[in-house]
Amino acid sequence: MFQNVVATIRRLVGMPDYQGYVDHVRACHPERAVPSEREYYEQYLERRYGAGTSRCC
Amino acid sequence: MRRILWLLIALAGAAGWGMLALHRGETVSAAWLVIAAMGTYLVAYRFYSRFLAQRVFGLDDRRATPAERHNNGCDFVPTTRWVLFGHHFAAIAGAGPLVGPVLAAQFGYLPGTIWLVLGVVLGGAVQDFVILFGSLRRDGKSLGQMAKEEIGPVTGLLAMGAVLAIMIILLAVLALVVVNALKGSPWGVFTIACTIPIAVLMGYWMKVWRPGKTLEASVFGVTMLLLALVAGRYVAESATLAPIFTLTSIQIAGWMIAYGFLASVLPVWMLLCPRDYLSTFMKIGTILLLAIGILVVLPPLKLPALTRFIDGTGPVFAGKLFPFCFITIACGAISGFHALVASGTTPKMLRRESDARMIGYGGMLTESFVAVMALCAAAVLDPGVYFAINAPASVLGGNLQAAAETIRQWGFVVTPEQMNALAGSVGEASLLARTGGAPSLAVGMAQIFSGAFGQGLTALWYHFAIMFEALFILTTVDTGTRVGRFMLQELGSHVWKPLGRTSWYPSIIITSAVVVAGWGYFLVQGVMDPLGGINSLWPLFGISNQLLAAIALCVGTTILIKSGKARYSWVTLVPLAWLLLVTLTAGYQKVFSPLPKLGFLAHAALVEAQVAAGTAVPNAARLIFNDRLDAVVAGGFMLVVLLVVIMSLREWLLVLAGRKPVRMSETPFVQTAETA
Numbered sequence: 135m136f137q138n139v140v141a142t143i144r145r146l147v148g149m150p151d152y153q154g155y156v157d158h159v160r161a162c163h164p165e166r167a168v169p170s171e172r173e174y175y176e177q178y179l180e181r182r183y184g185a186g187t188s189r190c191c
Numbered sequence: 192m193r194r195i196l197w198l199l200i201a202l203a204g205a206a207g208w209g210m211l212a213l214h215r216g217e218t219v220s221a222a223w224l225v226i227a228a229m230g231t232y233l234v235a236y237r238f239y240s241r242f243l244a245q246r247v248f249g250l251d252d253r254r255a256t257p258a259e260r261h262n263n264g265c266d267f268v269p270t271t272r273w274v275l276f277g278h279h280f281a282a283i284a285g286a287g288p289l290v291g292p293v294l295a296a297q298f299g300y301l302p303g304t305i306w307l308v309l310g311v312v313l314g315g316a317v318q319d320f321v322i323l324f325g326s327l328r329r330d331g332k333s334l335g336q337m338a339k340e341e342i343g344p345v346t347g348l349l350a351m352g353a354v355l356a357i358m359i360i361l362l363a364v365l366a367l368v369v370v371n372a373l374k375g376s377p378w379g380v381f382t383i384a385c386t387i388p389i390a391v392l393m394g395y396w397m398k399v400w401r402p403g404k405t406l407e408a409s410v411f412g413v414t415m416l417l418l419a420l421v422a423g424r425y426v427a428e429s430a431t432l433a434p435i436f437t438l439t440s441i442q443i444a445g446w447m448i449a450y451g452f453l454a455s456v457l458p459v460w461m462l463l464c465p466r467d468y469l470s471t472f473m474k475i476g477t478i479l480l481l482a483i484g485i486l487v488v489l490p491p492l493k494l495p496a497l498t499r500f501i502d503g504t505g506p507v508f509a510g511k512l513f514p515f516c517f518i519t520i521a522c523g524a525i526s527g528f529h530a531l532v533a534s535g536t537t538p539k540m541l542r543r544e545s546d547a548r549m550i551g552y553g554g555m556l557t558e559s560f561v562a563v564m565a566l567c568a569a570a571v572l573d574p575g576v577y578f579a580i581n582a583p584a585s586v587l588g589g590n591l592q593a594a595a596e597t598i599r600q601w602g603f604v605v606t607p608e609q610m611n612a613l614a615g616s617v618g619e620a621s622l623l624a625r626t627g628g629a630p631s632l633a634v635g636m637a638q639i640f641s642g643a644f645g646q647g648l649t650a651l652w653y654h655f656a657i658m659f660e661a662l663f664i665l666t667t668v669d670t671g672t673r674v675g676r677f678m679l680q681e682l683g684s685h686v687w688k689p690l691g692r693t694s695w696y697p698s699i700i701i702t703s704a705v706v707v708a709g710w711g712y713f714l715v716q717g718v719m720d721p722l723g724g725i726n727s728l729w730p731l732f733g734i735s736n737q738l739l740a741a742i743a744l745c746v747g748t749t750i751l752i753k754s755g756k757a758r759y760s761w762v763t764l765v766p767l768a769w770l771l772l773v774t775l776t777a778g779y780q781k782v783f784s785p786l787p788k789l790g791f792l793a794h795a796a797l798v799e800a801q802v803a804a805g806t807a808v809p810n811a812a813r814l815i816f817n818d819r820l821d822a823v824v825a826g827g828f829m830l831v832v833l834l835v836v837i838m839s840l841r842e843w844l845l846v847l848a849g850r851k852p853v854r855m856s857e858t859p860f861v862q863t864a865e866t867a
Contacts, residue, residue, distance in 0.1 A: 140406060145270060146277040147471045148536075149405040158264030172402035175460075181266055183459040183673065184693070 150178040197237060204230015211301060211496065218491040221567045224300070225485065228308050228563045232556045235312040240552040243317065247751065247759040248324045250544040255863040257330045258540050267331075269542035272549055278540070279554045281471050282532045283319075284478065286365055286664045287522025287736070288562035293628035293635075294729060295519040296569040296577065297507040299497040302516045303566050310517070310524030311559035314766035318740055319529045320551035321747035321763055326534035327547055328857045334534045334743060338835075340856045341749045346838050350742050353831050354531070355678045357735040359706070360824070361528075362451070362671045363713030364728040365664045370443045370718060371627035371725070372657050377436035378423040378618055380443070382658045383665070384436070385419035386466065387450070393465035409468045416469060420658055424650065427618060440718045447668065448711040454669035455676050455703040463669055470663035477659045481564050481636060484643040494570040494577060499602065506582035506601075507626070508726050509789040514777040518733035523562025525766065527739025529555065530746075542865075568635030569628075575605025576613065580631040583723035584624035594623055618650035626723040629660045668710075675706040716817045719810060727791070727821055730781055734825060737774045738832045741767060745839040752843050753855050771836065778829040782822045791822035 137153075144151050152171050159166050169177065207227025210219060244250045261267040270278070295303040326332055332340070335354070339347025373379045389412050396408040426432045438446070454462050503511035508519060522528070533551060541547055569577060575598050579587065587594040591607035598605050614622045617637060622630060633656035640652040677693060679702040684691025690698045717724025744767040751760045784790030787797040795818035802811045845851035 142274055144406065145274045146281060146475070147409075147468055148278060148281070149409075149468065150403060152403055154268075155264040158262070158268075162262070162264075170402075175397065175403040175405075178265070179459050179464060183463060183670070184677075 148182065150175055197234070200230055200233050204234060211304065215496060218493055219496075220489050220491055221485060221571070222489040224304060224492065224563065224567060224570075225489075228304065228560060231308050231312060232560065235316075236553060236556060239312065240316070240320065240548050243320060243552065243762060244545065244548040247756060247762055248321075248547075250324070250547060252543050252545050253863055254544055255861040255865075256327060256541045256544060257538060257858075258542060259863060259865065260861060261330070261539075266536065267539045270540040272542065272546040275537065275540050275542075275546065276550050276554060277475070279532065279537045279550050280557050281475060282536070283526075283529045283554060284474060284558050284561060285522065285528075285667055286368065286660060287526060287528075288558055289565045289632060289660065290365075290368055290628040290729075291520040291523055291733070292562045292566035293569040293632045294507055294581070294725070295516055296494055296566060297498060297500050297505040297581070298512055298516055299495050299501075300492055300566055300570040301496040302501070302512055303520055304563065306517055306520055307524050307559050307562050307566070310520075311555055314740075314769065315523075315525035315529070315559065316552040316555035317762055317766060318525055318527075318743050318747065319533045319555040320547065321750070322530045322743050323533040323538055323547050323551035325747065325750045326538040327541060327544065330858055331539040332534065332856075334530045334746065337534065337750075337856075338742065338746050341746060341753065342835075342839050342842050346742075346745075346835055349831055349835055351678065351682070353735075353739060353742065353828070355675060355682070356824070356827070357527070357732075357739055358671055358675045358678075359709040360713065360728070360732050360735050362668050362675075362710035363717065364725070364732045366444070366447050366451075366668055366710065366714045367717040367724050367728060368627040368629050369447065369661045369664050369668075370440050370714070371625055371723075372629035372633070372661055373438070373443050374440045374625075375437055375620055376427075376657070377433045378427040378654050379657045379661065380436040380438055381426040381432075382416075382419050382423045382654060383661050385422075386416060386469065386662060386665075387462070389415045389419070390462050390465040390469065393468070394461040397465065398460040405468060408465065409472060412465060412469050413472055416473075416658075416662075420651070420654060423654055424618060441715070444711075444714050444718050447665075448707055448714070450665070451668050451672045451710070452703055452707045455672040455707070456699055459673075463673065466662075466666050466669065470666040473659050474663050477656075478561055478564075480640065481568070482560075484636075484639040485564055485567055488639055488642040490567070490571040490639060490642065492567070492570040493572060494574050498574070503786075503789070506578060506586045508729060509786070510730070510777070510780060514773040514780070515730065517773040518730050518737065518777045520562065521733045521736040521740075523559050523565075525737065525740050525770065526558075527736050527741070527743055529558075530739065530743035543863075565632060568632055568639060571635050571638055572631060573603075573605065573609075575603040576609070576634070577631055578603060579605050579610055580622050580625050580634065581628070582624060583626055583721075583726065585721045585723075587624055591623060616649050617653035619653075624723070626725045628725075629657065633657045633660065672703065672706050672710070675709075676702045679706060719813070720817075721814075730777065731821060731825060734774055734778050734781070735828050737770050738828050741770045741774065741832050742835050744770065745835055749839055749842060750855075752846055753853050754857070757847060767836075771832070774832060775829055778825045781825050791818045791825070794818050795822075 152174050156168055159168050203226055207223045207230055210223040211227055258267050258269040292303050325337055335347055335351045338350045393408045393412045397405050501512040578598050579594055587597050591610055595605055595607050633653050636656040637649050637652035641649045680691055680693055692698055717728050744763045747763040748760050785793050787794040795815045798808055798811055798814050801808050846853055
């Protein structure tokens with residue numbers, strides 16, 4: 135229950151969902167290495183604020 | 192049973208409109224405005240958006256979405272529609288829908304309400320929906336890519352250049368709103384200044400101390416922010432601290448320009464990302480609070496339905512009801528910027544095609560409702576107070592007595608004592624001529640909040656509202672500068688390759704400086720403008736935003752025609768035609784109107800004549816140059832929109848006449864694996 139609320143808030147604000155990603159990789163790509171939370175956060179920053187994103191007034 | 196329910200909703204909406212239309216000369220409860228808007232939204236959502244989803248777009252739940260086909264656990268993630276709705280709404284809601292309706296309240300509450308509600312139902316929500324649909328069927332491609340692939344490479348390039356130019360004007364005008372909200376306000380400046388160290392602390396927390404723990408850092412950040420808000424009162428009352436945080440317009444503008452540059456150059460984890468979280472939390476929280484406040488208090492609307500300023504003589508901005516009401520309220524009714532969000536992250540997260548209806552169409556209806564609430568917050572003010580806050584000082588006269596007399600001549604009543612008492616109650620030295628919309632919105636919100644959640648805290652609520660507006664405008668300024676920098680780097684790489692390397696410091700510094708100089712120039716122009724700047728810059732922003740919407744609707748129409756739905760293309764052609772009429776008329780008037788108050792060129796000529804006649808006009812050469820620059824910018828926007836429309840029209844005719852093979856870039860059908 136608490137985990138769901140936290141995941142929902144993360145999605146709403148557009149925060150990284152590390153646990154969700156880990157679950158996804160374990161379920162769908164078991165051959166891949168799972169990044170650490172720090173690595174995942176750094177990749178997330180690049181995706182969210184890197185070139186090719188846009189914002190609204 | 193269902194039918195009876197919808198009949199009742201439709202009747203309630205109609206009753207709301209009836210009450211608004213018939214109650215002239217006496218105050219109407221905001222309840223009627225809310226009922227009219229909600230009734231119309233619900234009926235439009237139930238019937239029109241279903242028609243769009245099923246007949247026009249043919250949304251198909253058997254078709255796998257990009258989120259399902261490319262699911263990578265990061266950006267392509269199938270997301271529950273309610274969560275995605277919130278995410279999409281938080282991305283499209285900005286300062287635009289809050290400021291525009293407050294400014295347009297100079298015509299009275301009725302024109303703004305009608306345009307907000309009808310505009311969104313037939314225009315804005317359709318635009319967001321059609322672009323979301325187009326991008327959904329193209330693996331989440333952006334608006335620029337779709338323009339390039341569906342209409343032509345020149346259109347794609349024009350769209351990209353237009354986005355950059357619009358961004359510059361948008362950042363300047365929003366920054367000006369913040370300058371006007373914070374000038375001479377130590378409380379406001381202190382609170383906003385505190386957001387920077389708070390954000391840096393949060394940044395270190397999330398990156399260094401406890402990597403990735405964004406939520407706990409945000410809880411800390413929001414708590415600190417609220418403490419800073421409360422502490423602001425003691426700063427404002429302290430004889431030693433207050434002067435340090437009391438800044439003039441030009442000082443605030445300078446700090447903002449420096450901040451925008453730093454935010455674009457520094458790594459994102461340090462400033463940008465934590466501020467982004469803070470402002471999203473504040474935005475969602477405050478909008479919910481405002482909705483609850485309005486529904487609990489249901490305040491009477493003191494502003495008349497229509498004011499005499501529909502004739503174009505208004506002090507807040509120049510120009511008649513048509514076309515300027517439809518330019519001033521851009522976001523909230525129809526906003527081209529949403530096309531960028533609807534073709535950004537959202538299409539990559541849809542779980543089912545049919546969810547696009549609630550998120551694309553429904554999300555925009557919600558934004559329109561936020562704009563209606565902002566209009567309510569402005570309309571709960573006494574009209575005299577509204578004009579005392581929103582008219583520029585040069586029109587009102589230098590002091591409270593002169594201002595009260597000017598406003599009396601307009602037919603409204605406000606006394607100097609009333610203004611002093613109001614300023615005192617919100618903890619400000621003066622509320623006279625605080626143009627830009629933010630202060631009057633904050634006064635209105637403070638009245639509503641203290642009505643709903645307890646009296647006696649008016650000053651705190653006022654500064655809460657100012658902090659909330661300034662916080663997320665500054666977030667637009669910093670992310671916008673960065674986005675502008677990336678665009679410039681991409682465009683610049685065509686000229687000199689190394690410029691395109693997005694993490695090469697010399698390129699970062701050069702392009703950031705160019706973008707900041709661009710909006711900074713217009714910001715300083717606005718600050719020094721004797722009419723307050725909002726007067727000239729806000730219409731320019733409105734025109735540019737509607738221009739982007741016109742480009743988006745051209746792309747949408749092309750998609751419909753190419754997919755063999757030409758008989759339904761009126762759904763995008765009707766709002767497109769209206770936008771063209773409004774944008775081109777307004778643009779033409781801003782450039783060529785013979786009235787110096789309205790036309791840029793006429794104003795330049797007036798200043799020139801004054802100088803020739805020997806009148807001392809401060810900064811005359813600068814004023815004349817700025818007028819001409821604004822005229823060129825407005826003319827350029829009009830030229831771009833005409834070019835895009837002509838090229839789209841050519842494409843449509845060629846396709847319809849069968850003289851050009853239909854080449855769509857829609858991805859082929861893949862059956863979904865999900866069991867519905």
